[in-house]
Amino acid sequence: MLKIAIIGVGTVGSSVANILKENKEIITARAGRELVPTIGVVNNLNKKRDVSIELTDDIEKVLNDDSIDIIVELMGGVEKPYEVVKKALEKGKAVVTANKALLAYHRYELEEIAKDIPFEYEAAVAGGIPIINALREGLTANNIQSIQGIMNGTCNYMLTKMIDEGVEYETILKEAQDLGYAEADPTFDVGGFDAAHKLLILGSIAYGIDAKPEDILIEGIENITSYDIEFAKEFNYSIKLLGIAKREDDNIELRVHPAFVPKNQMIAKVDGVMNGISVIGDKVGETMYYGPGAGGDATASAVIANIVDIARRGKGSPMLGFERSYGNKLSLQNKKEIKTKYYLRLEVADKTGVLAKVASILGECGISIEKMLQKPLGNQKSNLLLSTHSSVEKDILKAIEELENTKVVTQKPAMIRIED
Amino acid sequence: MLKIAIIGVGTVGSSVANILKENKEIITARAGRELVPTIGVVNNLNKKRDVSIELTDDIEKVLNDDSIDIIVELMGGVEKPYEVVKKALEKGKAVVTANKALLAYHRYELEEIAKDIPFEYEAAVAGGIPIINALREGLTANNIQSIQGIMNGTCNYMLTKMIDEGVEYETILKEAQDLGYAEADPTFDVGGFDAAHKLLILGSIAYGIDAKPEDILIEGIENITSYDIEFAKEFNYSIKLLGIAKREDDNIELRVHPAFVPKNQMIAKVDGVMNGISVIGDKVGETMYYGPGAGGDATASAVIANIVDIARRGKGSPMLGFERSYGNKLSLQNKKEIKTKYYLRLEVADKTGVLAKVASILGECGISIEKMLQKPLGNQKSNLLLSTHSSVEKDILKAIEELENTKVVTQKPAMIRIED
Incomplete structure (x- = not known):
């Protein structure tokens, strides 16, 4: 039996607790042992939540509880979760997180701290799509030539609507906000920052390259107009917000921006709120991974996959995909x-x-x-x-x-x- | 350092040996140690091959060589490779295979024999696409509701041409044969048997269900005419040869046949020789995996991914995805x-x-x-x-x-x- 504490019991945290109970039979058969969501840590104990696990607001107590095996970090933010996760690792607890911002800033420090303790983060990139798994384990024979990812469902929903229905940017942004796809302040999504956090993680696994959000080119979709869409239609392009990691000799381009993509490419066929990531390896050629990039249950599916991995084999693959230094010979291409x-x-x-x-x-x-x-x-x-x-x-x-x-x-x- | 013997040095075997050498630097960085293709076993030592490893025709010597850590089985066939692989496992050697027929018939026996010895087979389904990885590790939180796979590139190439260019079956079959996509006797591909072998493997990982090719519905694409294509166009369908695994209550449908698929579904957008597998999980929803299903380098990419896994962690996940019995409560639906x-x-x-x-x-x-x-x-x-x-x-x-x-x-x- 593995005991799990969930730090942050919002949409994803509740889904993790609930799915571990609802799908307990098959998860136990796959993991080989029971995975028990034991306690949830919240800021506000008075808020009503749709979970049946015990809740506390005493995070220290949970981190110091030797009976807890795995910490699932779903707090959001950067520095606070970094402290929490660091402490958990130092206590020898395995950590699973869905926190892309934490990893965009601290992944290499966390790799140092974690050493042989499992630290997993499948849900941090493209929600329910097992892309970390694919890139870190499935494509290891390859030099990765490029990654092109649609990794922000909000932007993809908006761009799809703008192209298919000719809706203007401001109108569709309002609609996305009404539907709950976009925040009141939508900058993090539409400005490309969310996609950039994810791209940096993939860039590490593909190339072993250390970069922070401020090091790379990030542009959003705010300035796309119906004229641009007209051009796209005329020349058989779709418009997608792409996170791109690309190798040219020993230089790695990392960039997030809207792009025209030929309509017959698989990545151009990923529409609506869905995510899709195309990876080109020098030996395998193109593979593409498609699915929901957000949502409580989809994200929880990835979190639980990590928990099952830990139950099965403890530390599996190296956290960022490399056992030995490799990225040293590669450098980030100047913007x-x-x-x-x-x-x-x-x-x-x-x-x-x-x-x-x-x-x-x-x-x-x-x-x-x-x-x-x-x-x-x-x-x-x-x-x-x-x-x-x-x-x-x-x-x-x-x-x-x-x-x-x-x-x-x-x-x-x-x-x-x-x-x- | 891990020493690897390759049994069967044809297209895929040569690619495995060559990629391990060409991409040695990055593979070593990922695996944490050197993976050395040490010897290849062939029937005919006089045939010229494009590899620089030592070759032998003495399979027994290789199986009895204690310095060999991993046997890569690429012989083809069923009973002969079964004996070889069994002997390798009994000698404590890890095994990697791309042999779908072997697994379609003997996967549960091999699971018994392998016990704690790594036995991996990513390349057996959909070539370079890491679908075993996705299903066995990435989606473990889910009850799988269905799998729909385009798992035979030959059929998909032919159907795509028939639909896009209005070519008749016999004409396109001849073309596929000239291009080397189809064999002189094309039955194994166009009759659906190749896809069925792959489907049975996925059915085990998704549901823990034991079935053999003769237990399931298998139909090929031989009888599709231009009239059917006309109907497809009229009602916005594509036609695909699908391997389908589907759960209805506690019954599992496993079937391979051509099917009309609505054009707006992602799986319908997989054209030409490419493969694509759509999986619906009760929590994650639909994810889809796309890429090359055949070819020496693409298949070798999957074989080497397995070798890297073994180098990193020995036995990783349970061979067929379950640590404990689960499929017993499920039964194969009558055709x-x-x-x-x-x-x-x-x-x-x-x-x-x-x-x-x-x-x-x-x-x-x-x-x-x-x-x-x-x-x-x-x-x-x-x-x-x-x-x-x-x-x-x-x-x-x-x-x-x-x-x-x-x-x-x-x-x-x-x-x-x-x-x-």
Whole structure:
């Protein structure tokens, strides 16, 4: 029998406790022993919760209780859970967490502290999809060439609606908030930060590379307009908020941003609130993992999978996928050196010489145009929608700056990256 | 250091040896120790092979060599590899196999023999996709409600071409043979037997249920015509050869057959030679796993993932997913009691009263029609294409028999199951 304490009994915590009871028979058969949710730690004992386990607000007592084998950390936040988890590990208790922010900031310190004590976190990336499992154990024969992940259901729901139904950003954001998919302050989701936390975790498992959110390129979906969607439709793209980890020689690009993705790619077919992660390995080729990225029961499914793993074999795989140093030879690519294809939306004056001017600025920055659409806007203005061949981020940024400074471009240019 | 012997050095065996060398640096970092392909066993030492390991034709010597830690069985066949693997396990050597037929027939006996010795087989189902990993470790919190798998790339390639390009079965079979996707005798693939072997393995991990190929419903894609594809297009279905494991109360349906699948389902979006497996768990909901189901390097990727697992932790999870008996309470559903929706294609005489006759026979068998298309064939004949509401297999079989006996139906009726 393993005794489990759940720190934080909200939606996911309640699901963990309830599923361990409801599915006890099959879970016990799989784990080989009983997994007993023994106590839950909450801040407010007066709040009504849909669980039948004992509750306490005394976290210290639980951490000091030698009969507790596994701490499930579902508190949210970064520093407080870090202290809690650290203490649990120091007491020799196994830890399971769904806390992506904790890992985005402290995963390598926790790996040091945990040593031979199991520390698992399947639920921290893409909720119910066993992607940590796949990447850490299933694809170990491969040098990972790239990961492209739709890892934020809120953004994917909004983008899907914008594309399928032509709804504008502000309208769909309000709807997502009403449905409970987006928070009152939606920045963490729509700004790409949630996806970035998850991406950093995957980047460690794929490449052994240490980076923090502030080190990488993070852009959200706030500036996508119906013009961009028109371009996407014209050229058979979907638009997805992607977390991308990509190896070019010994440089690793880590970036989160909206991207045009060819509609026939599997990742482009992941719609609505669902998550999907495509991984390309040098030997296996592309594999893709699809499922619910959030929700109490789906997230709890991943938490419990970790508990079963611990019951079966204690410390299984190395926490971050490597037993020995490997990432040392790899370095994080500078944000400005990222290479990809780009889409630019330029509002221009509708007169002769404009196109020549735009083309010449791009040419001087070393950027060549692949596709272009010109759409009249009325008022003697047009939208120039164009895509480039593979270019370097700093060249694009320079071109955008120069375009903005010229008089023929009448509004700040918009840019979206293209992944094909 | 772990020393590995590869029994059978064909396409997959060569890939295993070569990848262990090519990707040695990252594999060693992940596994924590060196994994050395030491010797390969072949029948014909004179055949040229693209590997740089030592070869022998003396299998007994390899099995008796105490310095060999892991036997990778890639011989093909059933009884011969069973004897080899059994002997290896009895000698205390870990075993990794990609042999689905071996497991379809002997998995429970091998589980008995292996006991605490690692026996792994990720590559036996869906090649490079880590589906065993997902099902055996990632989804352990769930009662599995159903598995729908596209697990044969040859069939999926053929069906995709038939639908997208309107090519007839015989033409595309010839093309698949020319491309090397299908064997000269294609029965094992197109008849559904290959998919059935894989399904039986997944059925064990999901439900703990013991069944052999001869116990389950297996139908191939040989009888699909352009008329069926027309019906699929009309009603927004794709056609896939599915391996289905499904729980209804305590009965488990295991079946392989072509099926109409609604186009908006993720599994319907898996095209060409790719494989995809959709799993529905009672807590997590649907997750889907996509990737290459065959090919030397992709299959070797899964074989090596197993070797890394063994290097990291020896015996990890229970071989077939359960530490304790669970499947005893579940039983294999009788083939004739399967419940699903059906499509029938009836060639009928083009005269009054025919539809009434057909409808009355179906009604008497307890079958109600959901959708229908009538297409004139010329020669005073029509094709009646219809789908039913959920029905029981034996009722459909009875209806088909009665329809065949009546004079208004002028050809043996065709039937395809519908999964939505």
